[in-house]
Amino acid sequence: MTTDAGSVTPLRILIADDNQTDRMILNAILTRQGHEVIMAEDGAQAVEAFEQQRPQMVLLDVLMPNMDGLEAARRIKAAAGEDLVPIIFLTSLSDAESLASCLEVGGDDFLSKPYNRVILRAKINAFQRMRDLHQSLQQERDRTDQRNRQMMREQALARRVFDNIADRGCLGADNIRFEASPMSIFNGDVLFASPKPSGGMHLFVGDFTGHGLPAAIGALPMSEIFYGMTAKGFAIGDILKEINRKLCNILPTGFFCCAAMVDLNLRSGHAEVWNGGLPTAWILRHDGTRDELRSRHLPLGILSAERFSAACERHTLALGEHMLLATDGVIESSNREGELFGEERAIAAINQRSGPHGGFECLREAVHRFGEGVVSEDDITILDLAMVPESALNTVEHEVLPDTGAGPEQWRLQYDLEDRTLARFNPVPLLLHVCMDVPGLRLCSGDVYTIIAELFTNALEHGVLRLPSGLKDSPSGFSRYYSERERLLGQLASGWVSITLSHRPHDDGAGGTLLVTVADSGPGFDPGETASSLDHERLSGRGIALVQTLCHDVRWNSTGNRVEAEYIWRAG
Amino acid sequence: MSEHQHIDHDALAELRDVMEDEFVILVNTFLQDADDRLEQLRAGAASEDAEEVRKMAHSFKGSCINIGAPELAERCRTAEQRGRYGDLSDIHDCISAIEAELGAVRQELAHFRDG
């Protein structure tokens, strides 16, 4: 006996056919392909042989005495349980009715007469691949179950750590109500609220893709950034950018956080809103209407810092008006019939609001009623904010403001840049960052930036590089000026700029004075001669005039290579 | 295939290739089996058992296709259809036609087997 070349892993195959000639032919084909063959002459024998010898594949004739092929197939499939045992019916393809019943009882394929060894081999190979896949899927599933149990234990631990660390902020404030129902041990939703040093508050609602681990990875640094930066007076845009940057760094591709952030300014009655991927939020107006706060951005953790936009929408809220935000667990929660709650039902629920029974209560009750008796599949978070007079929140803000005033208020810093570093490095962002640690000064960051940037640029370009400002007076000169600047910087071998910053707070605690001194290695100039002006349309010479407008006082030394600018700011 | 040809020589050659040493046994088994089927067909026809006729003709047809006797298979199919529709009026003619064709097939098979 020879064996066909190229046969695959041997299988144990059961052949059931009442026709001896057909059995012999199949047996010969399969044996020569290397398989082990078990033979049965009718349906009853086939079932018995299957139970005793557990073949991995079955070839069944349809018409057989003592139990036909259909009944035998049904019993064999039942006896196989979770194992995948392909059944190939031996029948001619001409009989559509019998084909249908073969499929009904779990038949996987057909083989028609005359038997062809090439086709039979191809079918067996295909099933073998299917079997292998099925087996590895089963093994994978068992492994996954085990890992899942371990992950749940780890998540429970992470949750305890998170609860110990994470700040509840001012979620207890009188103008905030919220509902958070975690589906997994580690909630995929996050909810932060923190008072701002300048009054008002920041709020953040986030929904991580998936549950558990991604949320566990992302939530902690996110909470640190949110509370830390808010306490230091950073603006909503800066905080969003920082959170986005952090999530891009730590989350695996494909994981991100749908989020909305609100800067609630109680004094002016404004709210700045950024929505990236959360469902449409609403402002509920006194007159019964509502404004929609649609998602305008991609979720956090997707776009690189260069492409990320923290642009917010500004809305005005009258006293007592509410803003309602929710994660998609709300509109995607389902009832017993498998229908989704949906935006329409949410809006209908909110429109039921009257008097003290507000939109928040109406929405919360509607979602719960809708999902009664159904195990929630997603985290549900609803946040309700009310515009209230600032005085109404004083107690809360003072309780949770340990960080206010923690930054340095009285200090002096000298920063010298020399030679090649001067050509390559822009010190302005770094120096601005230092100034922004002064409690309250962040609110004047634009002024501080302009003062430092203009004085540094002036020292570098006109002092060290000795570029004539007049060059910039025509469009072509403007370009020439900057290419000349680049050329000179490229060959700069020596030179320096020294920047000194010092700050002292005012006695009343409401502001301070920032002194910016910039000196350079240039020969100096006559400030009177190059007096800059803001009054006409010259393309250049505006920088110093800008600084003079912003500052209380700007003084040059007699040689004109050292300037001192005094900036007085007041909080609020 | 000409109408005088009772067996498909290509199919049979392929089968000999598959069966190797067992080819002779296979042919003998087929012929023995065919006699049995024919007997059972006659018995079914005599007792006017249409279902029995159908089953026997169907099974016989299958082995004819496999062994490469298409004309014989076709005649079995005719008998199987009579059984399926319960119309046994000309079943004896059908069986005689099968018997005649089987005789021709037997001769050619024996020739192929022994050649």
Added chain:
Amino acid sequence: MSITTERSGDGSELTIRIEGRFDFSSHQAFRHAYEGEGQGVSRYVIDMRDTTYLDSSALGMLLLLRDYAGGEKADVRIINCNGDVRRILTVSNFEQLFQIDD
């Protein structure tokens, strides 16, 4: 810093959007943004919704655009300025030269 442009449907309006710090390092990109658009633009919109700061050279660049767009007859609007940017524009009296919408 990044600069993106968008032409209106009829091509007559060009919106230039500046993201991040608008300073001297943007001068080439900013110039390309309007000079690269070819004919047919009669109105310019500078969208500053994502502009964090601007310095005096950015003011110069805005004036260059104004010049390019026809000087006194130029139709250049500056929109969506944040508080810091708005303050610099105000301090520089740019309201007299440009239409500034918040």
